[in-house]
Amino acid sequence: MKITNILSLFDGISCGRVALDRIGIEYENYYASEIDKYAIKIAQSNFPDTIQLGDVKNWKEWNLPQIDLLMGGSPCQGFSITGKQLNFEDPRSKLFFEFVDILNYYKPKYFLLENVRMKQEYQDIISNYLGVQPIKINSALVSAQNRNRLYWTNIPNISQPLDKGIILKDVLDxxxxxxxxxxxxxxxxxxxxxxxxxxxxxxxxxxxxxxxxxxxxxxxxxxxxxxxxxxxxxxxxxxxxxxxMPNECERLQNLPDNYTEGVSKAQRYKMLGNGWTVDVITHILNNIK
Ligand SMILES: C[S@@+](CC[C@H](N)C(=O)[O-])C[C@H]1O[C@@H](n2cnc3c(N)ncnc32)[C@H](O)[C@@H]1O
CATH class of the missing domain: 3.90.120.10 (DNA Methylase, subunit A, domain 2)
Incomplete structure (x- = not known):
């Protein structure tokens, strides 16, 4: 499958792009929607050719070409079982519906939505909108971090990654x-x-x-x-x-050391806590090759 245009919503520090490069998937344009200036700074310093589009709520003004892969992890605080369970009324989780509108408008060949574990009823709402059930993957299989996340995708045949057996001690300085x-x-x-x-x-x-x-x-x-x-x-x-330390957190997300350098330590922790575990994404995107 030839991938020309990728649209990454809620792009953060572009962990998805690290995954694409790690697999060796070639494409022409990487469009990113993100509003956090620190995250944008890190994305641009690692991938200067990223085309930043700004706030996802303005998507109707974008006018993009055919999108082959749409991916994103919409802000999860409203869904999270560790949060206040504000669910779809939380303005941050409402952004999920922007993902759905963009999916329906651009009709990309592939999509991937990531989110936290949540009450079954919210999960079912998302599954109904996307037409697929999520697969739950714990980043612990590919890194030294326990991180259970749900992945909704139409990329076929996603299995569990093999357990690499890494423990925290292995990645500490x-x-x-x-x-x-x-x-x-x-x-x-x-x-x-x-x-x-x-x-x-x-x-x-x-x-x-x-x-x-x-x-x-x-x-x-x-x-x-x-x-x-x-x-x-x-x-x-x-x-x-x-x-x-931030470098150690980068390793827990399978990012290269110093990937988030250039902003304050507090910002690095925040963005890494928001980020994707690269090798989980690599595992999933590998199936579009
Ligand atoms: C859970 S994080 C996603 C992190 C990303 N997957 C990564 O690998 O770094 C959600 C992101 O959505 C961004 N965001 C929040 N509101 C947004 C909006 N209206 N438009 C675009 N991005 C937004 C946040 O700044 C945050 O970086």
């Missing part, structure tokens, strides 16, 4: 090579748990839980608080408890 991190070891309270949790700080709220590096990381998040905030806290050395 040695503590001694990292500058300026806060070590929470002295205030850690150990916990005995069969899960990957080894300790807590304070009351052990979500961002204050400490995990082992012998298993997978927790899911990187764009918006979450606590001392481990968007990455979680890990017992990385005998006496070290710390957050993950």
């Amino acid at each position: 040695g503590d001694e090579s990292i500058e300026n991190f806060i070590n929470y070891f002295d205030i850690m309270k150990p916990v005995n748990s069969k899960s990957n949790r080894v300790g807590i700080i304070g009351k052990g709220g979500q961002g204050d839980r400490i995990y082992t590096t012998d298993k997978k990381s927790v899911t990187l998040m764009a918006e979450s608080g606590g001392r481990g905030a968007k990455t979680g806290l890990y017992l990385t050395g005998e006496k070290t408890v710390r957050m993950l």
Whole structure:
């Protein structure tokens, strides 16, 4: 199948484009719709020829040629089981309907929509609009990160990726090579748990839980608080408890090191928490070759 034009909605830092390049799919134009200036900066610094279209709500003004592949992960806060369950009334999740309108208008040969796990009734609404059931894939199969996501696509024959057996320890930098991190070891309270949790700080709220590096990381998040905030806290050395560094988060999303360099650390964490795990996308897009 010859792919000429790709339209990536909610493009973020273009993780989908990294996947396309990794597979070696050739195309002529990569159109991206994104409104976050930091994400656009990272997309453009990695792929200067990206054609940025701005706000998806203005899609009727775009006037694009035939689109062969439409992909996107619409903002998920309204659907998320960790969010407030605001569902389709949340203005962010309403953007899903822009995806549907664009799909119906351009009728691309292939589409891919990614989203978080959500209540079955919301999932069914999306499936009804798209005419396909989602496949659930955990990024843990291809990286050291637990990240369960749903993928709706008409690309045929998507199976589960093979388990690469990577654990967090495999992708971490040695503590001694990292500058300026806060070590929470002295205030850690150990916990005995069969899960990957080894300790807590304070009351052990979500961002204050400490995990082992012998298993997978927790899911990187764009918006979450606590001392481990968007990455979680890990017992990385005998006496070290710390957050993950941006480079380490890039590895958890199968991105090249320093891919998100050029903006503040806080922005890097946010965008990486929003991003796609590249090798899950590679696995799916491989079937259009
Ligand atoms: C879940 S993230 C998608 C990240 C992307 N898949 C990646 O690989 O980086 C959703 C993105 O939608 C963007 N967004 C929110 N409202 C938008 C709008 N009205 N038009 C275009 N993009 C929007 C956000 O800025 C955010 O980057």
